[in-house]
Amino acid sequence: MKSLLLPCWLLSATLFLVFAVLTSAVDRASCQKSSKEDPIKVCPPNTVIVGRTGKFQTIQSAVQSIPKDNTPYTILIQPGTYREQVNITRPGPLTLLGSTSNPNTHTSNTVTIIWKASEGSGGKGGDNAFTSTLTVAPNLDAALTGAGPTGHAVSKATPFGNTDFRAYNINFSNEGHSGPSLAVSISYANAGFYFCSTKSFQDTVYVGKIGSALFHGGEVAGETDFFYGFGTAWVQSAIVSLRGCGGGITAWKGTETTFPNKYGVYVHDSQVKKAGSVKSGGCALGRPWNALHRSIFAKTHLDDSIRTEGYIKWSGNDGHISGKTFMAEYANTGPGFNKAGRSKGPGKVLSDAEYEPYSTMEKVFQFMNGTYGNVRWIDRNPGGFVAGDTE
Numbered sequence: 001m002k003s004l005l006l007p008c009w010l011l012s013a014t015l016f017l018v019f020a021v022l023t024s025a026v027d028r029a030s031c032q033k034s035s036k037e038d039p040i041k042v043c044p045p046n047t048v049i050v051g052r053t054g055k056f057q058t059i060q061s062a063v064q065s066i067p068k069d070n071t072p073y074t075i076l077i078q079p080g081t082y083r084e085q086v087n088i089t090r091p092g093p094l095t096l097l098g099s100t101s102n103p104n105t106h107t108s109n110t111v112t113i114i115w116k117a118s119e120g121s122g123g124k125g126g127d128n129a130f131t132s133t134l135t136v137a138p139n140l141d142a143a144l145t146g147a148g149p150t151g152h153a154v155s156k157a158t159p160f161g162n163t164d165f166r167a168y169n170i171n172f173s174n175e176g177h178s179g180p181s182l183a184v185s186i187s188y189a190n191a192g193f194y195f196c197s198t199k200s201f202q203d204t205v206y207v208g209k210i211g212s213a214l215f216h217g218g219e220v221a222g223e224t225d226f227f228y229g230f231g232t233a234w235v236q237s238a239i240v241s242l243r244g245c246g247g248g249i250t251a252w253k254g255t256e257t258t259f260p261n262k263y264g265v266y267v268h269d270s271q272v273k274k275a276g277s278v279k280s281g282g283c284a285l286g287r288p289w290n291a292l293h294r295s296i297f298a299k300t301h302l303d304d305s306i307r308t309e310g311y312i313k314w315s316g317n318d319g320h321i322s323g324k325t326f327m328a329e330y331a332n333t334g335p336g337f338n339k340a341g342r343s344k345g346p347g348k349v350l351s352d353a354e355y356e357p358y359s360t361m362e363k364v365f366q367f368m369n370g371t372y373g374n375v376r377w378i379d380r381n382p383g384g385f386v387a388g389d390t391e
């Protein structure tokens with residue numbers, strides 16, 4: 001009896017899972033392809049439409065129309081270029097869908113959200129937070145970068161922001177090119193970007209305090225310190241494009257917490273490649289914004305833009321290097337991976353055992369209280385394959 005019951009239970013659980021995964025994939029794609037039919041029929045409940053024939057003409061006006069509660073909402077964005085800043089403060093699940101007939105690649109994206117602001121030029125001034133094209137944070141206090149080794153001191157009373165923000169098939173761009181110019185900024189929130197393109201020159205992706213962000217597929221393009229922050233970012237099966245060499249690709253600022261943390265940036269199964277006139281051997285994998293920087297490039301193909309020593313110090317006089325600086329690589333390939341050259345840099349090449357604690361998203365994404373396994377907001381099957389697999 002027992003031996004019969006167990007497989008039965010397993011089978012129905014598996015079927016349920018497969019069904020849930022399939023229906024969610026179908027809903028997203030049919031909603032994104034729906035521009036000519038009645039989208040409401042094929043989109044998830046609570047879908048708001050933005051665009052030429054939509055109810056709203058700007059994305060932010062659609063965001064503001066949505067109640068600040070925990071009901072899941074979707075915003076379907078019709079093809080076009082939207083010149084605006086988008087700011088998500090609501091706690092409940094929110095998905096932004098870019099219309100596309102090809103939802104499993106960023107190369108056919110039809111929706112671009114553009115802003116142009118650099119810190120000190122075009123921004124409101126005073127903090128990088130004001131420059132960002134997209135902000136996902138409960139309030140301004142949570143979004144501020146601040147300065148110094150620990151950054152802006154966020155008030156203890158700050159609540160968590162969005163628990164499940166997702167963007168599919170959207171190009172986020174900040175055209176500012178004179179200092180920090182954020183394209184996306186995530187603090188006190190969980191955010192997944194699937195088949196998106198995220199571009200600026202400096203400080204493109206900011207994952208601030210208590211922020212968790214996944215970039216699955218798509219492209220992140222920048223020049224200087226273009227993954228920076230305090231939280232945790234995971235880049236999966238994506239293209240990391242070098243529009244020039246400045247600082248490093250990653251510039252993380254670690255934080256001492258009462259619990260052990262793995263805040264940092266993890267680039268997996270991806271490709272690092274030049275996009276523009278980049279000198280061979282000119283670009284660094286990263287540099288420590290403070291001495292607690294943590295980053296890993298794993299199973300990633302590096303083109304010849306990468307310097308022989310891989311990672312570099314912060315700057316000549318103040319290297320920001322201590323025994324706790326963790327700038328690492330694991331099983332990278334390509335002309336940009338020079339094993340002999342790496343021994344001369346401040347980074348390290350990990351063994352299987354050293355890599356193991358960072359090998360899955362469950363092991364690195366933490367809740368606010370430090371507990372690992374903050375992954376319920378992640379779409380594991382965004383393109384008909386399981387996140388973590390190599391595309």
Ligand SMILES: *[C@@H]1O[C@H](CO)[C@@H](O)[C@H](O)[C@H]1NC(C)=O
Binds near residue numbers: 109112171198
């Ligand atoms: C979005 O960006 C990708 C490159 O990352 C590009 O192939 C695509 O054409 C862009 N879409 C638009 C509408 O510009």
Ligand SMILES: *[C@@H]1O[C@H](CO)[C@@H](O)[C@H](O)[C@H]1NC(C)=O
Binds near residue numbers: 143
């Ligand atoms: C986002 O909106 C909130 C609420 O209106 C506001 O307090 C905050 O300053 C905005 N964030 C940014 C970065 O402008």
Ligand SMILES: *[C@@H]1O[C@H](CO)[C@@H](O)[C@H](O)[C@H]1NC(C)=O
Binds near residue numbers: 368369370
């Ligand atoms: C930490 O927070 C998570 C999510 O709210 C919760 O599931 C978990 O039980 C908490 N852990 C502890 C030790 O409080």
